[in-house]
Amino acid sequence: MALRPEHEIHTRRRGRNVGVGLMLAGFVVLVLALTFTKVTNGAFELPRAEELTQ
Amino acid sequence: MSDVSYNTPTGEYDTQLGDYFALLKPRVMSLVVFTALVGLIAAPVPVHPVIAFASILFVAIGAGASGALNMWWDADIDAVMRRTAKRPIPSGRVPAGEALSLGMALSGLSVMMLGLAANLLSAALLAFTIFFYAVVYSMWLKRATPQNIVIGGAAGAFPPVIGWVIATGSFSVEAWLMFALIFMWTPPHFWALALFMKSDYDDADVPMLTVTHGRKVTRAHIIAYTVLLAVLAVGTGFTAIGGPLYLATAVVLNTLFLKGAYDIWRRPEEAAIKDGYIVEKKFFRLSLWYLFAHFGAILFEAVLRPFGLGGW
Structure with a gap:
């Protein structure tokens, strides 16, 4: 029998599942914000083409 | 895939x-967040708000992870102590294995993410702090020596240093002064607690100073550490992280703290039993304000500095 959405476990663990989902979404947003900050701050500036050929 | 295995008997929690x-010890975590933030702001190097927020969050998660590992290891003694019997593992709300998994997973995640968000030195320091609290303090010292909280207190003293290293990427005297402040504050704080939570540590067979050397010796230790702490706390007022506001706070609070420690030292045990440890409880409550106010004053000095008001 397939695990159907209406199964009792979904209702029982709704709070927990929503909480984990929100935390994961928050983590993704945080990593995105960190990446954006680091890139715009110049911390990950790529070397210029002429530097690579030297 | 069958969902039979997901069925739990009715009534099971x-x-x-x-x-x-609750496994992450949120109250301890709030103190870690506050002291790490003070270390980060007091440092002379500005940090981008997003990096600062993420870094402090990962330090908090690391502290929470070490709390979960501590609860996993100490579940047996937590069950017999009145103060800790309602914690998630002894009360049966979280299986011990899940606490261990959560602690290990969050430890790895927090250290790795702090290394990426800030720098490798702060990540290494966070990893060492988790190791120190979970292994050196919880697994080794706590049940082996009455000096458990003296040495173990170092784990709680690292967060402001981590905050400082997040900003600067290196250590400095000021960071270690903040470390010393928490390190010297921990013994009188916990020994006052041990004096009025008298049967808890006896019941759990934890070799607290009150159990191994008696209550009179513990009272003497409280005043000895409080004197050393007062010298350190007031002296910090004359350094780069101090200033007039910090110095005034330190003088007032250390006078009160010394008075409290003196009262505890002078008092016979019979008098304490008679009035329900009123002096010891008052000293314990004051110790919470003591640490909060000292770090709050360091924070204010740092925040006011750009406006030409904080510091000397």
Whole structure:
């Protein structure tokens, strides 16, 4: 029998599942914000083409 | 895939998100966040707000992870102590294995993410702090020596240093002064607690100073550490992280703290039993304000500095 959405476990663990989902979404947003900050701050500036050929 | 294995007998407790959160010792975590933030702001190097927020969050998660590992290891003694019997593992709300997994997973995640968000030195320091609290303090010192909280207190003293290293990428005298402040504050704080939670540590066979050397010796130790702490706390007022506001706070609070420690030292045990440890409880409450106010003053000095008001 397939695990159907209406199964009792979904209702029982709704709070927990929503909480984990929100935390994961928050983590993704945080990593995105960190990446954006680091890139715009110049911390990950790529070397210029002429530097690579030297 | 069958869902038969997901069926649990009716009436069996389903672990809630709040139970996992309680494993992370949220009250300790709030102190870690505050002191790490003070270390970060007091440092002379500005940090981008997003990096600062993420870094402090990962330090908090690391502290929470070490709390979960501590609860996993100490579940047996937590069950017999009145103060800790309602914690998630002894009360049966979270299986011990899940606490261990959560602690290990969050430890790895927090250290790795702090290394990426800030720098490798702060990540290494966070990893060492988790190791120190979970292994050196919880697994080794706590049940082996009456000096457990003296040396173990170092784990709680690292957060402001981590905050400082997040900003600067290196150590400095000021960071270690903040470390010393928490390190010297921990013994009188916990020994006052041990004096009025008298049967808890006896019941759990934890070799607290009150159990191994008696209550009179513990009272003497409290005043000895408080004197050393007062010298350190007031002296910090004349350094780069101090200033007039910090110095005034330190003088007032250390006078009160010394008076409290003196009262505890002078008092016979019979008098304490008679009035329900009123002096010891008052000293314990004051110790909470003591640490909060000292770090709050360091924070204010740092925040006011750009406006030409903080510091000397």
